[in-house]
Amino acid sequence: MTDLLSGIRVLDLTTVLAGPFAAYHLGLMGADVIKIEVPVVGDMAREFGENEMLRGAHMGPSFVAQNAGKRSVSVNLKDEQGALVFERLLQSADVLLENMRPGVLERLGFSPDRIAQINPALVYCALSGFGQTGPLSSRPAYDQIIQGLAGIASITGLEQPFRVGFPVCDTLGGYVAAMAINAALVKSSRTGQGSYLDVSMLESALTAMSWVVSEHLISSRPAIRYGNDNAASSPSGTFHAQDGPLNIATNTQVQFDALCTVIGRRDLLDDQRFVSRSLRKTHRRELSAEIDSALQQRSAAEWEDLLAEVSVPAGRLLNVEQALTQDQIRERGLVHDLVMDIPGQPVVQVLGSGVHVDGETLAPASSPPRLGQHTEEILIELGYRADEIIALRERQAI
DSSP states (O other): OOSTTTTOEEEEEOOTTHHHHHHHHHHHTTOEEEEEEOTTTOOGGGGOSSOHHHHHTTOOHHHHHHHTTOEEEEOOTTSHHHHHHHHHHHHHOSEEEEOSOTTHHHHTTOOHHHHHHHOTTOEEEEEESSOSSSTTTTSOOOHHHHHHHHTTGGGSSSSSOOOOSSOHHHHHHHHHHHHHHHHHHHHHHHHSOOEEEEEEHHHHHHHHTHHHHHHHHHHOOOOOOOTTSOTTOSSEEEEEOSSSEEEEEOOSHHHHHHHHHHTTOGGGGGOTTSSSHHHHHHTHHHHHHHHHHHHTTSOHHHHHHHHHHTTOOEEEOOOHHHHHHSHHHHHHTOEEEEEOOSTTOOEEEEEOOSOEETTEEOOOSSOOOOTTTTHHHHHHHTTOOHHHHHHHHHTTOO
């Protein structure tokens, strides 16, 4: 963990993935992230994942992955006294991040205007599937729904649309929220004035499809599925070496020349079907077949190294286990061990950040919290006395 956001308190009133993911990365950058959970129930992600031992401890893998380094306080916002606890939390915080459906927090008595009155310098980020306005704003949204509505699935696959194999819209939404929050914190630190940020997963997904969308908007070219081929150039896509698939990307004539030299097929440079970028795209299938034939002489790993020597981008297609254990990832320290107070599961591993700060990798400072683990600690920080905390527990406000 770094000190980039040291002294910043983030209230994480989110569940499942997009919101917790955003708050997790703020925590990796040094923020004090307080996860606000419903008493008894908590974040539903506590029950997600395939590890039964962790799920039985209400620490499902999906929860662990996004919530290490946070503190947990359980608060019943529907209770009058619980709402007052939340108000004090708002007064103490720099950021509020929530991913409730639009209008839910307002119905609980905390509209954006009221929140701004409670803490004028607060950065309030509402992260939702469709944004706070518009005809779809009140609908529920999961990643797969957003992938479909953003057109991502329509350009993925070959014969038919496919969803991307991980919740890409959730993570994109989380990154956009974290970026916006950091920008708003700069403004708040300079002016003392907070911001209300309305982050839409659907719009975040569409903006991430920049090249595809820009071709449609600017060039009026319809977006179609290319499978593993790169629509912009050829040869660029997935090819087949002696022992398996290999991604190769040649976007320039220099790279194409180098590729043909390395694979021993300089004759392709004089083939009239392949003498220009546009012709290579037109005759993509024939060119790919010629390259596949030449690649049969060596393994994918050998070709990867040989092509790297002549600055032609190339890489094997790894599975997740191989990706996580490759030397590049090991040396950069992306995967971190967390000590867990769970019998039979003393250690788990989580990812840190793709950002290194001053040469150091970013790792969570502590294991993920049990539900309400830090409630008393945080209430004391807010000025509550021991007898007041007991009374709050008796009325189930916390």
